Amino acid sequence: MIDPLSVFLMLLGAATPILFASLGELVAERxxxxxxxxxxxxxxxxxxxxxxxxxxxxxxxxxxAAAVGGTAISLIFAGLxxxxxxxxxxxxxxxxxxxxxxxxxxxxxxxxxxxxxMPMGPLGLNxxxxxxxxxxxxxxxxxxxxxxxxxxxxxxxxxxxAHALGYPVRRIRVLAIAFGGAxxxxxxxxxxxxxxxxxxxxxxxxxxxxxxxxxxxxxxDPRGALAGAWLFGGVTVLQLRLQAAGVSVPVQLLSMAxxxxxxxxxxxxxxxxxxxxxxxxxxxGSLGRPFHALR
Amino acid sequence: xxxxxxxxxLGKSYPGVRANDDVSFAVSAGEIHALLGENGAGKSTLxxxxxxxxxxxxxxxxxxxxxxxxADPRAARAAGVAMVFQHFSLFDALTVAENIALGMENPxxxxxxxxxIAQTSSDxxxxxxxxxxxxxxxxxxxxxxxxxxCLLQSPRLLIMDEPTSVLTPxxxxxxxxxxxxxxxxxxxxxxxxxxxxxxxxxxxxATILRHGKVVNTVTPRDHSARALAAMMVGAEMRTVDRSxxxxxxxxxxxxxxSLDAPTAEGTRLQDISLExxxxxxxxxxxxxxxxxEELLSALSGEALSPAGTVLLEGQDLSRxxxxxxxxxxxxxxxxxxxxxxxxxxxSLTENTLLxxxxxxxxxxxxLIDPGAARRFAEAVITAFDVRTPGPGTAxxxxxxGNLQKFVIxxxxxxxxxxxxxxQPTWGVDAGAAAAIxxxxxxxxxxxxxxxxxxxDLDELLELSDRFAALNDGRLSPPRATExxxxxxxxxxxxxAHGMEVAHVEA
Numbered sequence: 001m002i003d004p005l006s007v008f009l010m011l012l013g014a015a016t017p018i019l020f021a022s023l024g025e026l027v028a029e030r031x032x033x034x035x036x037x038x039x040x041x042x043x044x045x046x047x048x049x050x051x052x053x054x055x056x057x058x059x060x061x062x063x064x065a066a067a068v069g070g071t072a073i074s075l076i077f078a079g080l081x082x083x084x085x086x087x088x089x090x091x092x093x094x095x096x097x098x099x100x101x102x103x104x105x106x107x108x109x110x111x112x113x114x115x116x117x118m119p120m121g122p123l124g125l126n127x128x129x130x131x132x133x134x135x136x137x138x139x140x141x142x143x144x145x146x147x148x149x150x151x152x153x154x155x156x157x158x159x160x161x162a163h164a165l166g167y168p169v170r171r172i173r174v175l176a177i178a179f180g181g182a183x184x185x186x187x188x189x190x191x192x193x194x195x196x197x198x199x200x201x202x203x204x205x206x207x208x209x210x211x212x213x214x215x216x217x218x219x220x221d222p223r224g225a226l227a228g229a230w231l232f233g234g235v236t237v238l239q240l241r242l243q244a245a246g247v248s249v250p251v252q253l254l255s256m257a258x259x260x261x262x263x264x265x266x267x268x269x270x271x272x273x274x275x276x277x278x279x280x281x282x283x284x285g286s287l288g289r290p291f292h293a294l295r
Numbered sequence: 296x297x298x299x300x301x302x303x304x305l306g307k308s309y310p311g312v313r314a315n316d317d318v319s320f321a322v323s324a325g326e327i328h329a330l331l332g333e334n335g336a337g338k339s340t341l342x343x344x345x346x347x348x349x350x351x352x353x354x355x356x357x358x359x360x361x362x363x364x365x366a367d368p369r370a371a372r373a374a375g376v377a378m379v380f381q382h383f384s385l386f387d388a389l390t391v392a393e394n395i396a397l398g399m400e401n402p403x404x405x406x407x408x409x410x411x412i413a414q415t416s417s418d419x420x421x422x423x424x425x426x427x428x429x430x431x432x433x434x435x436x437x438x439x440x441x442x443x444x445c446l447l448q449s450p451r452l453l454i455m456d457e458p459t460s461v462l463t464p465x466x467x468x469x470x471x472x473x474x475x476x477x478x479x480x481x482x483x484x485x486x487x488x489x490x491x492x493x494x495x496x497x498x499x500x501a502t503i504l505r506h507g508k509v510v511n512t513v514t515p516r517d518h519s520a521r522a523l524a525a526m527m528v529g530a531e532m533r534t535v536d537r538s539x540x541x542x543x544x545x546x547x548x549x550x551x552x553s554l555d556a557p558t559a560e561g562t563r564l565q566d567i568s569l570e571x572x573x574x575x576x577x578x579x580x581x582x583x584x585x586x587x588e589e590l591l592s593a594l595s596g597e598a599l600s601p602a603g604t605v606l607l608e609g610q611d612l613s614r615x616x617x618x619x620x621x622x623x624x625x626x627x628x629x630x631x632x633x634x635x636x637x638x639x640x641x642s643l644t645e646n647t648l649l650x651x652x653x654x655x656x657x658x659x660x661x662l663i664d665p666g667a668a669r670r671f672a673e674a675v676i677t678a679f680d681v682r683t684p685g686p687g688t689a690x691x692x693x694x695x696g697n698l699q700k701f702v703i704x705x706x707x708x709x710x711x712x713x714x715x716x717x718q719p720t721w722g723v724d725a726g727a728a729a730a731i732x733x734x735x736x737x738x739x740x741x742x743x744x745x746x747x748x749x750x751d752l753d754e755l756l757e758l759s760d761r762f763a764a765l766n767d768g769r770l771s772p773p774r775a776t777e778x779x780x781x782x783x784x785x786x787x788x789x790x791a792h793g794m795e796v797a798h799v800e801a
Contacts, residue, residue: 147402150389154397157386164348164384165398166368285387 007237012129013195015233017042017187017204019132021211022218022225023139024183029215030143031176032156034288036092037077038184039208040099045070045185047103050115050192050199057116062193063128063186070185071178073099078177082170085290100202110199118194128190135183139222152176156284159291169291184208206259213262217269220284228265235261297324297359299483300345300376300452304354307340310684314340318354318509320502322452322483327474329494329515330487332504333527333696333724338487341504342454345485346378347371359451372400377445378454384441385429391440392425398444415446419473435466442473453477454485459493471497489527489724491520503527524725542760543573546744547594547625547713552604554593562586564593567770569763571713571744576735577773578759579748581788586768587748588630591717594746595627596620607713621654624712628702630721630748632695636702639691643683644672646690647705654709671708679704680730696727703731707738714738717748732758752784764788 021038028035035041048069053062077095080086121127143149152172155162159169191207192199210232218224239254247254301321307314315337322328332338343349345356347365356363358374365371368378385394392409396402403411409425416423421439429437438458445453455474459467474497478484488494494501494515501515503526510526518526547570554564564586571577581587592598594605596617605613607625615623629635637646647668652658657668672686679700683693690698699719706714719735720728735758739745748765749755755762761773764787771787 147396150393150396154386154389154393157388161380161384161386162397164368164380166347166370166372167397282388 007234007241009123009125010237011230011233012125012133013233014236015229016129016132017190017195017207018211018214018232019226019229020135020187020190021184021208022214022229023132023135023222024180024187025211026215026218026220026222026225027139027143027152027183028173028176028180029287030156030220030284031152031173032159032284032286032289032291033081033173033177033180034088034092035074035077035081035095035177035180036089036212037074037095037099037208038092038180038211039204039206040096041070041073041181041184042099042188042191042204042208042211043103043202044073044099045188046192046204047107047110047188047199048185049189051110053115053189053193054110054113059116059118059193062115063189066185066189066193067182068185070181070183070188072181073102074177074181074184075174077181078174081290082173082177085292088288088290096208104201107199107201111201113198115193115197117197126194128186128194133226136222136226143222153284156286159286159289163291173291184211187211210259210262213266216283217262217265219269219282231265232258232262298322299324299359300363300485301357302341302345302354303357305341305344305351305356306353307344307349307351312682312684314507315344315351316507318504318507320509320512322485324451324481324483325478326500327478327484327486327498329498329501330485330504331489331491331494331501331515331523331527333489333726336504336527337507338504339456340507342378342456342485342487345371345452346376346454369400372398372448372450375448375451376454377448377450377452379438379441379445379456379458381456381458385437387428387430389429390425391423391427391429391432394429394440395425395444395447398441399448411447412443416443419443419446419476420469421473435469438466438470442470446477450482452483452485454487456487457489458486459488459490467493491515491523491527491725495520495523527725542575543742545570546573546608547571547746548606549594550604550606552593552600554589554598554600557589557592557598562589562768564589565768567593567768569770569773571746573712573742573744574739575761576739576745576747576759578755578762578776579746579765579770580750580752580755580762580784581748581765582750585765587717587750587765589768590765590770591627591629591715591748594625594715595629596625618653621650621709624710625715626650626654626706626709626711626713627715628706628717628719630717632698632702633691637690637698640689642672642687642689643676643681643693643701644669644686646701647672647675651705651709675701675704675708678708679734696723699723700727700731703734707734711738711743713744713746715746715748718750719747720749720751720754728754756784762787 021042025035025038045066049062049066052065053059077091080091081088118126121130143153151167155167155169155172163169188204191204196203214225214228217228235258239257243251243254298321303319305318306316318341330338340349344351347368347370363374365374392405392412395412396408402408412423412425421443423436423439423443429440458470474484486498498515500512502512503510505527515523549567549569552564552567556563562585593600596615600613602613603611607623610623612620612623612625633639648657648663651671655671657664657671669686676683676686681697681701683697703716703719719731735745735747747755747758756776759776762776762779763773764771766788
């Protein structure tokens with residue numbers, strides 16, 4: 001039968017990659033940057049992390065390499081979107097395609113090899129799960145209580161005003177994009193190092209897109225991102241259990257369930273925003289708009 | 296008085312425009328010093344240099360006698376210079392306290408900051424709740440946030456960029472009381488505006504800019520508004536010339552036009568009839584929201600009306616859309632420049648296509664003729680003295696007055712049979728307003744019929760041959776403007792609505 005506690009513990013694991021990626025994207029979007037390249041940054045992190053962990057035998061070094069790899073590819077996006085003022089949507093999509101293609105090529109030698117095993121932390125949960133859970137209040141505190149977070153939100157809300165007050169809009173956005181890249185990289189590496197334990201082409205399987213959806217779902221609040229990641233993780237685990245239990249529903253439908261749930265929740269949220277009273281929780285005012293200062 | 300700020304020979308160029316040239320002036324402690332000039336005269340560039348947003352090409356600045364060249368606004372704030380912006384400086388989604396903290400170099404912890412906001416706001420009589428989100432505040436309250444943000448830093452020099460343009464007259468009075476109080480404590484205030492009366496009654500001295508150069512520094516009280524305006528716009532200032540016009544045959548007939556309100560907030564047009572003759576200007580006055588926009592839409596073709604209600608030279612256009620009406624010679628320039636009359640992100644050339652595509656032959660075989668469009672844009676720019684680097688500039692980058700000149704010019708050069716304009720000179724400085732009014736008169740002299748919808752009664756009296764009042768969607772029978780007094784007009788407008796005589800800026 002399905003035991004609630006074990007489902008919850010598994011849910012934490014299934015939610016972790018998306019939690020990392022969505023927290024990173026959330027910070028970038030709060031700074032006014034819409035980076036649709038999350039999937040690409042995740043897959044780069046997944047390969048970089050797996051390769052480093054495989055070579056060194058240390059999962060910790062693997063995650064470090066994943067963060068570096070995710071940051072590196074995110075800086076391509078930063079350079080294009082912030083300095084050359086390219087369209088953010090198109091650039092983000094290109095980044096995803098680029099990441100998928102790049103990793104498919106460089107990942108070939110790693111196919112069929114195995115990752116070193118993850119050391120366990122308290123409660124039988126590995127350290128990355130704990131790190132993800134700790135990141136939620138940290139990001140919340142940073143955004144809502146720290147001076148730097150206030151400046152970051154200001155930049156995302158109205159970049160002209162932030163510039164007029166003398167804040168370095170572009171530099172802040174580049175840093176936010178880099179943070180998003182590092183977090184996406186960690187999330188991707190969690191899939192290759194801690195979940196699947198091997199490298200397969202395109203193994204993030206849309207997790208980056210789910211993370212993007214969860215940022216909207218969360219209304220740009222880290223606590224909401226946690227809830228969204230758990231919802232998605234929960235449905236994922238549940239459908240796996242149902243498959244294992246041999247429920248007479250086609251496997252394809254069950255596999256679809258997490259994505260369907262995400263779409264459903266997004267529809268409900270936008271319906272609520274459209275028809276209900278919606279004071280708070282709106283998207284950052286300058287989200288996705290390029291910034292150019294005349295000096 | 297001790298000198299706080301001095302500019303010596305400041306200059307700044309942008310591609311195609313010399314924004315500031317050899318600008319020198321000084322502001323003393325406790326003085327309210329006005330910076331006066333038309334739109335595009337270089338006021339904004341000048342204050343941006345003082346606030347560290349723009350780096351001067353040449354010249355220097357001094358703050359309390361010491362060399363001063365801020366690298367960015369934070370350096371300017373650290374040196375004791377604060378600025379209240381015309382727009383662009385508040386964050387809607389953030390609270391009052393957060394907005395204020397963002398404008399300070401080293402804000403105190405949140406509780407301490409809230410306490411100081413409450414303290415300072417009561418000291419200056421500017422009540423504000425630090426925890427309100429800025430999105431929920433009125434224009435006057437928003438400005439209070441900006442002023443408080445400056446006051447909390449005890450600035451030596453406070454720059455105010457057209458602060459009263461968003462305020463009601465009552466709010467403006469409160470603002471001036473605050474500024475007086477602040478000047479009394481020894482702060483120097485640099486006050487940018489093109490509202491002459493305001494400057495005459497409240498400012499101690501004024502530096503007048505024209506085309507980026509200092510024309511004169513005067514004591515505004517000693518000069519009439521007219522004299523100041525003349526300095527501001529130079530020799531171009533002229534009274535409009537109404538001579539040589541004759542009403543001809545009727546060109547536009549509107550009969551018994553009734554239209555339901557387009558939106559819940561809109562106004563229902565009720566049984567509107569009018570007859571416009573060639574060479575005639577008909578003024579339509581009224582308090583905002585009495586059907587002005589609806590009337591313009593019904594004439595321009597954005598709203599269709601029952602057959603037989605709108606006739607241009609006998610041709611029934613009631614059921615035709617805007618493009619057909621344009622082809623027939625009925626053109627319109629709506630009130631809202633950005634978003635209705637022009638697309639802010641489009642270049643001026645592209646904006647000419649919006650209404651001139653067919654009338655000017657800017658489209659050939661279904662394809663845009665870029666050369667023709669650019670030439671037409673250049674023609675408008677030249678004919679209407681639109682100050683811009685060129686036709687490739689985005690409409691949104693032009694100042695309000697310059698864009699208005701462009702929008703009106705685009706229609707006037709379209710050689711309309713009938714032109715309908717709504718608020719043609721709203722938010723436009725004196726020089727540009729005079730140019731726009733003259734162009735409407737010239738158009739009428741050339742034999743076109745013109746309908747001017749405006750809330751500026753002086754403008755209507757100056758321009759129109761006949762005057763009609765729009766009141767709750769009904770149009771009064773037009774009366775000859777000659778001999779009409781403001782009191783009579785007040786009665787036509789329904790009296791009780793209490794429309795105040797427009798504040799004319801020159």
